[in-house]
Amino acid sequence: MRPAAIAFVSAAVAVTAVAAYFAFLPESSGTIAFWILSAGPTLALAALGAAWANREDLLREWITPQWGDFTRGVFGAVLLYAVAWGFVRLVAPVGSPREIWLVSLYGEIGDPRSLHAHGLAIGATIAGAALAEEVLWRGVVTRLVAERVGSRTAWLWAAGLYALAYVPTAWSLKAASENGGGLNPMIPLAALGCGLLWGGMARIFGRLTPGILAHALFDWIVVMMFPLWGMGKGI
DSSP states (O other): HHHHHHHHHHHHHHHHHHHHHHSGGGGTTTTTHHHHHHHHHHHHHHHHHHHHHTTTHHHHHHHOOOHHHHHHHHHHHHHHHHHHHHHHHHSSSSTTHHHHHHHHHHHHHHHHHHHHHHHHHHHHHHHHHHHHHHIIIIIHHHHHHHOOOOOOOHHHHHHHHHHTTTTHHHHHHHHTTTTOOOOOOOOHHHHHHHHHHHHHHHHHHHSSHHHHHHHHHHIIIIIIIIIIIOOTTTT
16 A cells, blocks of 8 residues: 555544544533534545545546436345344343443434434435545545455455444443443444445445445434334433
8 A cells, every 4th residue: 555545544544533432422412513523524534535536537436326326225224224223132132231332322312302303404414424434435445445455355444444443432432321331332333334234335336326325324214213222212
């Protein structure tokens, strides 16, 4: 890898890690700071990456829609939601000591009534963040990592780096669940699983658009429509 490529990938991991840690601290719970920290740095990094990709004549190929993208995106989101639902029921079922992991996570996102009252803004934020994350991680980072490991396995390495960037949330969410549950691994595990699926989609289809749609729709489902914890409980 070129020194500039190493620097950009390292910055993507480090900046995301710091922002994610502070986003999921208890004091950011349900505030605008949560959304700014969650999406802002990624948008900035993605903008830099997109400028590079555009110069390399990659960006248009990545994000130009094609027939069938919507169906692929919906299928990817539904598949991911089914896997997430099963994982949560197995690892952190209601009534178990590990349920606090989900309680803390959804508590950080905010009161569902407030989220629905600002549905348009939340939807725009989710869509923008999904686009930025796919361009950054499944596009730019994967392409740069491929310079070192080759294109066949670069998407796997990118998924690992994506998960690594969210490891600090295990500590910030632990602070939110200090009465039990220990370190909270839900975000890093979710990042790994999601990164593998969206990276696989980019690898199979050769473009980012299906993964962008799957990413945005999945986030909308778990935040606004069918949360993995708390339906009927106020969160």
